[in-house]
Amino acid sequence: MKRVVITGAGTINALGQNVPDTLEAMREGRCGIGPLEMRDTDRLAIRIGGQVKGFDPEEVFNRQQIALYDRYTQFTLIAAEEAIRQSGLTFEGELANRSGVVLGTSGGGLTTQDENYRAVYEEGKNRVHPFVVPKLMNNAACSHVSMQYNIKGPSFTVASACASSNHAMGQAFWFVRSGMAPVMVTGGSESMLCFGGIKAWEGLRVMSKDGCRPFSATRNGMVQGEGAGIFVFEEYEHAKARGAEIIAEVAGFAMSSDAADIVMPSKQGAARAISGALADAGLDRERIGYINAHGTGTAANDKTECAAVADVFGTHADELMISSTKSMHGHCIGGTGAVELLSCIMALRDGVIAPTIGYEEPDPECALDCVPNEAREAKVGAALSNAFAFGGLNAVLVLKAA
Amino acid sequence: MNVKDKVVEIIAEQAVLEPSDVKMDHTLEDLGIDSLGLVESIFAIEEAFDISVPFNANDPSESDFDISSVAKIVEGVERLVAEQHA
Numbered sequence: 206m207k208r209v210v211i212t213g214a215g216t217i218n219a220l221g222q223n224v225p226d227t228l229e230a231m232r233e234g235r236c237g238i239g240p241l242e243m244r245d246t247d248r249l250a251i252r253i254g255g256q257v258k259g260f261d262p263e264e265v266f267n268r269q270q271i272a273l274y275d276r277y278t279q280f281t282l283i284a285a286e287e288a289i290r291q292s293g294l295t296f297e298g299e300l301a302n303r304s305g306v307v308l309g310t311s312g313g314g315l316t317t318q319d320e321n322y323r324a325v326y327e328e329g330k331n332r333v334h335p336f337v338v339p340k341l342m343n344n345a346a347c348s349h350v351s352m353q354y355n356i357k358g359p360s361f362t363v364a365s366a367c368a369s370s371n372h373a374m375g376q377a378f379w380f381v382r383s384g385m386a387p388v389m390v391t392g393g394s395e396s397m398l399c400f401g402g403i404k405a406w407e408g409l410r411v412m413s414k415d416g417c418r419p420f421s422a423t424r425n426g427m428v429q430g431e432g433a434g435i436f437v438f439e440e441y442e443h444a445k446a447r448g449a450e451i452i453a454e455v456a457g458f459a460m461s462s463d464a465a466d467i468v469m470p471s472k473q474g475a476a477r478a479i480s481g482a483l484a485d486a487g488l489d490r491e492r493i494g495y496i497n498a499h500g501t502g503t504a505a506n507d508k509t510e511c512a513a514v515a516d517v518f519g520t521h522a523d524e525l526m527i528s529s530t531k532s533m534h535g536h537c538i539g540g541t542g543a544v545e546l547l548s549c550i551m552a553l554r555d556g557v558i559a560p561t562i563g564y565e566e567p568d569p570e571c572a573l574d575c576v577p578n579e580a581r582e583a584k585v586g587a588a589l590s591n592a593f594a595f596g597g598l599n600a601v602l603v604l605k606a607a
Numbered sequence: 608m609n610v611k612d613k614v615v616e617i618i619a620e621q622a623v624l625e626p627s628d629v630k631m632d633h634t635l636e637d638l639g640i641d642s643l644g645l646v647e648s649i650f651a652i653e654e655a656f657d658i659s660v661p662f663n664a665n666d667p668s669e670s671d672f673d674i675s676s677v678a679k680i681v682e683g684v685e686r687l688v689a690e691q692h693a
Contacts, residue, residue: 272647332653335646 208441209381210607211452211550213294215287217280218432218534218544219255223287227544228551230533231559232580237534238417238428245400251412254398255430255535273336274349275314276396280433280540281346282353285390289354292437293449294388296355305359305386306350307377308435309369309393311539312402313362314341319401346394350435358386367499368460369393369539370434371592371600374546375458377438378602387443392543394433403429409468411503417536418563419500419529420507420571427501430535434543451607453553456587457486463597470506470593475513478599482589483517486603490518493525493603494585495552497545498575499593500529500561501536508570510591515573526583528561528576542592546602549588553606558583610656610688611681617651618677631678638677645674652680658687 214224219237221227230237240246241254262271262279274282296304317340324330339345344362351360359380363373370393377391397406406412406429413426444451459481463474483490499510507529515522530548537544548559557580564577590602608616612626619626622638629638635645642664649662660683661671673679 332650332659335650336643 207382207384209378209438209455210441210444211436211455212439212444212449213288213290213292213437214452214547214550215284215291216432216434216544216547217257217260217283218537219257219430220534222257222260222283224547227547228555231530231548231551232557234560234562234579235533236562237430241398241403243398243400249400249403250407251403251414253414253416253428254403255428255537256398257431273340275317275340275345277310277312277314277316277394278346278349280396280431281308281394281435282349284392284394284433284435285350285354288435288437289390292439294437300387301355301357303358303386304356304388305380306347306356306390307359307361307363307373307380308347308350308391309363309365309371309373309539309543310343310346310395311364311366311369312395312397313343314345315397315402316399317341319399322401350390354390356390364539365598365600366594366596367536367538367541368592368594368598368600371542371590371602372460372598374436374438374543374602375460375600378455378458381438381440387440389438390435391438392433392435393540395538395540396431397538398429398431413502416563417502417532418565419498419502419532419561420511420568420575421564422566422568424502424504424507427503427531428535430531430537430541432534432537432544433540434546436543436546453550453607454605455602456488456605457482457603458601459485460598460600463599465597468595470509471597472509472512472516474597474599475510475591475593476516478601479513479517479589479591482601482603488587488603491521492587493518493589494583495549495558495588496525496527497548497588497590498527498529499591500531502529502531506593508568510593511571511573522573526558526574526576526581528559530559532562542590542600546590546604549590549604552583552585552588553604556582556584558585610685613655614652614681614684615677617648617655618680621648629677631676631681633677635674652684656684656688658684658691660687
């Protein structure tokens with residue numbers, strides 16, 4: 206089996222439009238959640254979100270590109286550019302033929318669907334722009350990365366709601382570890398902050414009207430975010446041979462299905478994914494110093510997740526740190542695991558643990574060290590990133606320091 | 608703006624050219640407009656003139672709409688505008 210390392214990282218999210226800005230915001234415990242800026246907010250019950258603001262696609266893309274790129278694809282390409290540039294890779298010849306792109310998304314081009322349903326249903330128009338299908342499809346972002354960078358190997362999109370990007374990165378990890386691909390571009394993207402997207406989430410009544418406060422007794426629901434995280438996963442010897450900077454090592458991955466309920470999480474399902482990932486990485490549980498929690502800020506997720514962590518880690522659960530950066534960037538759904546992997550990288554590489562902000566009051570059912578409100582310096586050798594999706598699909602990654 | 612000028616404007620925008628650079632005997636290929644650009648131009652024409660263009664992207668040569676030159680497209684649009692707004 207090959208070793209797999211990360212040699213490039215990129216992002217755009219409510220905290221920043223690149224990795225350094227995002228990590229700085231996480232270090233400072235800055236909140237990217239604020240009033241939603243979109244049409245018809247007066248008809249919304251939920252009016253906050255982790256929206257990417259101050260972003261003008263016309264500064265980055267030309268008119269022809271914008272005609273083809275939904276917002277989620279735009280996010281993907283911006284993050285991919287940063288990641289691939291950092292990796293220093295150029296995809297040509299055999300490397301191009303064997304490398305691939307596996308990305309996660311839940312809603313794909315939901316903004317495009319929303320705008321065009323509005324045009325035909327509300328405005329009564331009888332035709333839509335010819336690119337609606339190539340814009341809205343869930344693999345559009347993956348295909349554009351492949352086209353833009355000449356990456357011609359195994360490429361596809363994974364959809365498992367809030368675990369999409371963790372599932373995607375798990376596949377990419379396997380492709381590189383098995384020797385099938387020398388390099389995989391992976392991660393995920395989401396842009397559901399459109400009127401219809403918010404309305405759909407409002408329907409479930411799990412959204413907070415005032416903020417995301419994971420693990421706090423005062424938490425009252427999740428807050429949606431948007432954005433992308435993209436990484437370059439590379440075979441260790443390949444990276445070493447070309448003198449690439451290694452950001453972190455991807456050490457293990459596991460997934461499980463609760464096979465129980467379409468929305469309620471299961472402690473057993475989450476625990477099986479966590480312990481499976483540790484076993485896959487061949488790491489004793491005591492080696493894990495930090496967990497980036499799924500930590501949505503709903504009553505059900507946070508207590509179930511804490512119970513699962515306590516089950517798997519035993520007494521070590523009281524030693525490790527577990528934080529939810531969703532408190533800062535919101536829940537980026539199919540892209541969230543990828544954005545959150547950045548906090549694991551910051552812990553391993555920079556020795557800084559991102560906080561759970563908005564923390565007000567301890568909840569006895571979430572009695573772990575969630576790094577409340579302020580970032581902390583700590584030396585961490587290995588970290589976990591949890592994602593537990595609606596539908597009971599769980600995916601956990603293990604990272605080790607380079 | 609007459610039909611010809613508007614059609615030329617749409618084609619020029621698609622080709623990223625000035626309208627004055629678009630000649631009536633140009634083919635879409637001459638102007639660098641590919642199949643996706645063609646479909647987008649047809650859509651823009653339909654929107655601009657509020658007409659329906661009988662164009663099938665599967666086999667453009669089998670359509671009742673001649674796209675072999677800018678002049679033919681203008682002629683076709685003029686005919687459709689006359690028919691559909693009669």
